[in-house]
Amino acid sequence: MDTILTWEIKVKNTPLLVKKCSHCDSTRFYCSDKFRMNAQKKDIDVWLIYRCVKCDNTCNLTLLSRKKTDLIDKDLFHCFSINDTETAWKYAFSPEVERMNNATLDFSGVDYEIVSPISKEELLHSADQLIRVRIKCEYAFSLKLTSLLRRYFSLSSGQTKQILEQNVVSIPANGSPQKYKVRNEDIISIDIKRLLQSLQSWSFKHK
Numbered sequence: 001m002d003t004i005l006t007w008e009i010k011v012k013n014t015p016l017l018v019k020k021c022s023h024c025d026s027t028r029f030y031c032s033d034k035f036r037m038n039a040q041k042k043d044i045d046v047w048l049i050y051r052c053v054k055c056d057n058t059c060n061l062t063l064l065s066r067k068k069t070d071l072i073d074k075d076l077f078h079c080f081s082i083n084d085t086e087t088a089w090k091y092a093f094s095p096e097v098e099r100m101n102n103a104t105l106d107f108s109g110v111d112y113e114i115v116s117p118i119s120k121e122e123l124l125h126s127a128d129q130l131i132r133v134r135i136k137c138e139y140a141f142s143l144k145l146t147s148l149l150r151r152y153f154s155l156s157s158g159q160t161k162q163i164l165e166q167n168v169v170s171i172p173a174n175g176s177p178q179k180y181k182v183r184n185e186d187i188i189s190i191d192i193k194r195l196l197q198s199l200q201s202w203s204f205k206h207k
Contacts (some may be wrong), residue, residue, distance in 0.1 A: 003128045004187075007152070008115040009137040014092040017050050018104040019059060026054040028106065035080045036060055044069050046080055048091050062103045063091055079192040093139040095162040114152050126192055135186040145171065145180040145188070159202050168194045 017029040029050035036047040044067055047060035064072070079087040090095050098105050116123075123131060137143065149169065150160050164177045165170060170189040171180050182188070 001081070003126065003178045004132045004134060005117055005123075006134045006136055007148075009135065009143065009148075009182075010113050011093075011114055011139050011141065012111040012113065013109070014089055015105040015107045015110050016053070017059070017139060019050075021055065021057050023050045023057040024055040025026060026052050028053045029059055029144045031088060031092040032058075034083045035063070035088065037080055039069070040066075042069055043067065044072070048088060048097070061091075061097055061103060063097060073172045083121060089139065093141060095140065108171070112141075112143070114138075114148070120130055120153055123190075124192065124196060129191065131190045131192055133188050133190060135182050135184060135188070137182065140183065141181050145169070145177055145182055148182055153157075160197065161200045162202055163185050163195060166198050167191075167196055 003201045014031040014033075017031070018027060019029055020027050021029070029052050032051050033050045034049045036049055044064065045062070046064040046067070048063055050059050050061065051057065052059075069077070076087070093105075097103075107188050118126075146157075146160050146164070149155060149163070150157065153159075155163075161178065167178060170191075171177050171185075172186050172188065173180070
């Protein structure tokens with residue numbers, strides 16, 4: 001018997017834009033959560049505004065260029081007009097916007113929390129042999145499986161490496177679990193018995 005539960009990954013901030021500032025020596029810009037709009041006759045341009053982390057100098061990433069206003073979804077246009085934060089975050093994490101602007105996003109500083117229906121202790125004391133975890137993550141930010149496991153179970157890097165080497169966790173694709181990056185709707189499997197054995201052996205070896 002196995003149980004399926006959901007880990008919802010909630011990000012706390014947007015990735016930084018890697019770009020040399022023209023006003024100082026900084027190479028990082030943060031998303032301001034604001035849009036710039038410029039209308040020319042029936043065409044409109046829309047940018048997402050970024051600001052330098054040191055001097056607040058601005059730069060913009062193109063979202064829409066010479067787009068006919070009547071072809072823009074009315075709700076989306078309204079979101080641009082009111083600087084809707086949720087919409088700004090959607091574009092700030094967008095790989096399409098990154099490619100379109102030939103930009104580079106720095107995900108290393110993106111913080112997050114894991115929202116789970118049960119605690120770590122409840123999971124570890126589950127009567128089920130196998131726990132399947134569905135990942136819910138609205139934004140893609142190159143989150144490694146190793147980082148996710150370390151945070152949820154409060155593990156050291158050594159403990160995380162050991163449980164992956166001992167096949168405690170199964171991923172939904174071929175490849176190395178140590179390098180795997182989780183995606184929305186991924187399902188990972190955790191062998192509870194093996195996990196407990198691995199943690200106990202680690203504690204015994206490192207007393």
